[in-house]
Amino acid sequence: MQGIVEFLTGKQQEMLQTLQQIVERESPTLDKEATDHLAEFISGLFEELTGGKADIIPNGEYGNHVRGEYGNGEDQILLLGHFDTVWQKGDIHQKVPFRVVDDIAYGPGVFDMKGGLVQGLYALHTLKELNETINKKVVFLFTSDEELGSPSSQRLIEEEAKKSSCVFVLEPALEGALKTARKGVGIFKLRIKGRAAHAGVEPEKGLSAILELGKQIVYLHELTDYSIGTTVNVGKVSGGTTVNVIAEEAEADIDLRVKTQAEFDRIIPIIKNLPSHINDVEVTVEGGVNRPPLERTEAVAALFNTAKKLAKEHLGFSLLEKETGGGSDGNFTAPFAPTLDGLGAVGSGAHALDEHLIISEMPRRSALLALLLKEVSK
Numbered sequence: 001m002q003g004i005v006e007f008l009t010g011k012q013q014e015m016l017q018t019l020q021q022i023v024e025r026e027s028p029t030l031d032k033e034a035t036d037h038l039a040e041f042i043s044g045l046f047e048e049l050t051g052g053k054a055d056i057i058p059n060g061e062y063g064n065h066v067r068g069e070y071g072n073g074e075d076q077i078l079l080l081g082h083f084d085t086v087w088q089k090g091d092i093h094q095k096v097p098f099r100v101v102d103d104i105a106y107g108p109g110v111f112d113m114k115g116g117l118v119q120g121l122y123a124l125h126t127l128k129e130l131n132e133t134i135n136k137k138v139v140f141l142f143t144s145d146e147e148l149g150s151p152s153s154q155r156l157i158e159e160e161a162k163k164s165s166c167v168f169v170l171e172p173a174l175e176g177a178l179k180t181a182r183k184g185v186g187i188f189k190l191r192i193k194g195r196a197a198h199a200g201v202e203p204e205k206g207l208s209a210i211l212e213l214g215k216q217i218v219y220l221h222e223l224t225d226y227s228i229g230t231t232v233n234v235g236k237v238s239g240g241t242t243v244n245v246i247a248e249e250a251e252a253d254i255d256l257r258v259k260t261q262a263e264f265d266r267i268i269p270i271i272k273n274l275p276s277h278i279n280d281v282e283v284t285v286e287g288g289v290n291r292p293p294l295e296r297t298e299a300v301a302a303l304f305n306t307a308k309k310l311a312k313e314h315l316g317f318s319l320l321e322k323e324t325g326g327g328s329d330g331n332f333t334a335p336f337a338p339t340l341d342g343l344g345a346v347g348s349g350a351h352a353l354d355e356h357l358i359i360s361e362m363p364r365r366s367a368l369l370a371l372l373l374k375e376v377s378k
Helices: 002-009 012-024 032-050 110-129 154-162 209-221 261-272 298-315 361-376
Strands: 053-057 065-070 076-082 099-101 104-106 137-143 164-169 178-182 184-193 231-239 249-258 282-291 321-324 346-348 356-358
Touching: 002 012, 002 110, 002 298, 002 361, 012 032, 012 104, 012 110, 012 361, 032 053, 032 065, 032 110, 032 137, 065 110, 076 110, 076 154, 076 361, 104 110, 110 137, 110 346, 110 356, 110 361, 137 154, 154 164, 164 361, 178 298, 184 209, 184 261, 209 231, 209 249, 249 261, 261 282, 298 361, 346 356, 346 361, 356 361
Parallel strands: 076 137, 076 164, 178 321
Antiparallel strands: 053 065, 065 137, 099 104, 104 356, 184 249, 184 282, 231 249
């Protein structure tokens, strides 16, 4: 076990160089040419570093995905990460150049989540170079559209999760903590249909869709219950045509976050069946679950406790866990296999101009993943 730690400690500069290569190949989610270019690079890098087989998965609308396979065995472990970023082509030359200052690396996507991809690649590289035996096949899925909600990769992710004994998600570790729970996300569109009328001449003949919408917003926000982690937010509204017309139509976008599937089952029917507050006004709601919750089940807790023990015994640090209201592709795997998230880079500033990771944490977190792969494959 100690050989893994020492080997990766000696690989820190090489890992940093690999990170720079991946970061400088910019990969905005909506730039298919750029993401396809990076997919080709990652495919070759996977085979070079791990000796495994990588396949490009063609994708028509967004960038191609990459599926890497390492080792043998009927059972499999899934490593999951995305290589698309929220940044635009050219940002690396203007807004957020890749640069190193002391023990910090800055650049577009270093933290979210190209650093995690490098750590995953070098964990497998280490197992190969040290001839460490693992008794399960490792599938490493690199996707291209997570920042948009994974519209083209969700099915692929779920299919691989169904075949896996557990899933390790290489999303970044905020403040170094692993994520053992993520809230589920629901997205809804609320539409109101009233009756238009002249606001000055005969307002009594109108039915204001905006007034109804206002009442619905108050009602929806009152569904929030912080004691159980349920939040409802009306984040975008529109309606009406001009100031002197009673609004005939209005609409709103609703964000729902819950900790458990049971809470989804309770609250979604309430949102989907909102009663009107004004007679003869039509209220319709469309939408539903966007991402299921990643719940801290006994199996997830067991994975974390294993990681915590390995970190303490072999790496000399105390590993923490947190829950978050933000979603990841780990939400999609959670219904099918125990999922441990946040095994990626340590740093902060995702999507921000100061996005960065701590360089010296890369080999340590990569070693943790390598140790974890060995342990759970026994």
